[in-house]
Amino acid sequence: MxxxxxxxxxxxxxxxxxxxxxxxxxxxxxxxxxxxxxxxxxxxxxxGIPARKSGTTVVRDVDSFLAYFDKHGDFASEVYADVENRTITAVLDAHETETPRWGGHRLELRLRPTSAWSAWMHADNKLMSQSQFAEHIEDNLVDLVEPDSATMLELAQSMEVSTSAEFQSSQRLDSGARKFSYIEEQTGKAGHKGDITIPATLILALRPFEGSEAYRVTARFKYRLDRQEGALKLGFKIERPADILASAFEDIRTLVADGIPEHIAVLNGAPARS
Structure with a gap:
C-alpha cells in the first residue's frame, strides 16, 4: 500500500x-x-496482476511460434518477416484500426543453423590435406546422398592410407570425376602405384535451420596438386548457399502464414521499435 x-x-x-x-x-x-x-x-x-502483457519471447521453430501466437495473439496482432536477419516477429498487442495499443508484447522466431549446416559451411571453399578431408567426410557421412555414404567412406579410407604417397598426375574422366595417380615408396622394393578417383560433385541433404526440412545441396570438388612435392590438397565449394538459406526461410515464412488467422498478413520487414 x-x-x-x-x-x-x-x-x-x-x-x-x-x-x-x-x-x-x-x-x-x-x-x-x-x-x-x-x-x-x-x-x-x-x-498482484501486471497492468499489461509485455516482453519478447524467443522461440526456435514454427510449431512453438504458432502455439504461443494461438495463446496470446488476437485480431489486431501483426506479423513481420525480416529476410535479412531471418527472423519472424509477431507484435501481439499491435495497434487496432482506431485505438492505439502498447506494442510491447512480442514473439520472435529466431532461426539457428543446424550443426550439420555449420560443419559444411565452415569447411566450404577451403583446401585441406588428405587426412583432414577424409576426417571431414567420415564425420559427416550421414549428410551424403550421392555418392552414397558407403562409397564415400571407402574413398576416405583410401585417402588415409595414401597420405604418405607422392601424387604424380591427374586425369579428368568422361563422367567429370578426376583420377589422381600416385606412387608410394617402399624400402627395398619398387614403388607401389595406385590411384584415387574423386567424383566431380557431392550431393548433400542438409537442414539449414533447426526445425526446417532438408534441402538438396550440391558441392563441387576442388583440388590442388603440387607436382614438385607430390602433395594433394582437396576441398569443395557449396553451390549458391545464400539461395538455399533464402528458400528455407521462405518456406518457414509460408508455414507461419498458413498457421495464423487468414486475415493477418505476414509483412515483409520489421516492426517499429517498442
Whole structure:
C-alpha cells in the first residue's frame, strides 16, 4: 500500500465503521475535516496482476511460434518477416484500426543453423590435406546422398592410407570425376602405384535451420596438386548457399502464414521499435 495514502486511510477508518478495502477498486472517502479523497487500489502493487502483457519471447521453430501466437495473439496482432536477419516477429498487442495499443508484447522466431549446416559451411571453399578431408567426410557421412555414404567412406579410407604417397598426375574422366595417380615408396622394393578417383560433385541433404526440412545441396570438388612435392590438397565449394538459406526461410515464412488467422498478413520487414 502506498505510504502517502496511509494517513488518509487511517483518518477514514477513524471516522467510519471498520471496513476492509478490497484491492482492484477505487474508493472515495471524506475525512472529518470535510476533505474528499480518492483511493485507487487498482494498480499491480495492490492486485498482484501486471497492468499489461509485455516482453519478447524467443522461440526456435514454427510449431512453438504458432502455439504461443494461438495463446496470446488476437485480431489486431501483426506479423513481420525480416529476410535479412531471418527472423519472424509477431507484435501481439499491435495497434487496432482506431485505438492505439502498447506494442510491447512480442514473439520472435529466431532461426539457428543446424550443426550439420555449420560443419559444411565452415569447411566450404577451403583446401585441406588428405587426412583432414577424409576426417571431414567420415564425420559427416550421414549428410551424403550421392555418392552414397558407403562409397564415400571407402574413398576416405583410401585417402588415409595414401597420405604418405607422392601424387604424380591427374586425369579428368568422361563422367567429370578426376583420377589422381600416385606412387608410394617402399624400402627395398619398387614403388607401389595406385590411384584415387574423386567424383566431380557431392550431393548433400542438409537442414539449414533447426526445425526446417532438408534441402538438396550440391558441392563441387576442388583440388590442388603440387607436382614438385607430390602433395594433394582437396576441398569443395557449396553451390549458391545464400539461395538455399533464402528458400528455407521462405518456406518457414509460408508455414507461419498458413498457421495464423487468414486475415493477418505476414509483412515483409520489421516492426517499429517498442
Amino acid at each position: 502506498q505510504t502517502d495514502l496511509q494517513p488518509v486511510i487511517d483518518a477514514a477508518m477513524r471516522s467510519a465503521k471498520p471496513a476492509e478495502l478490497a484491492p482492484g477498486k477505487v474508493y472515495s472517502l471524506v475525512t472529518p475535516d470535510g476533505r474528499a479523497h480518492r483511493i485507487d487500489l487498482t494498480g499491480p502493487e495492490f492486485t
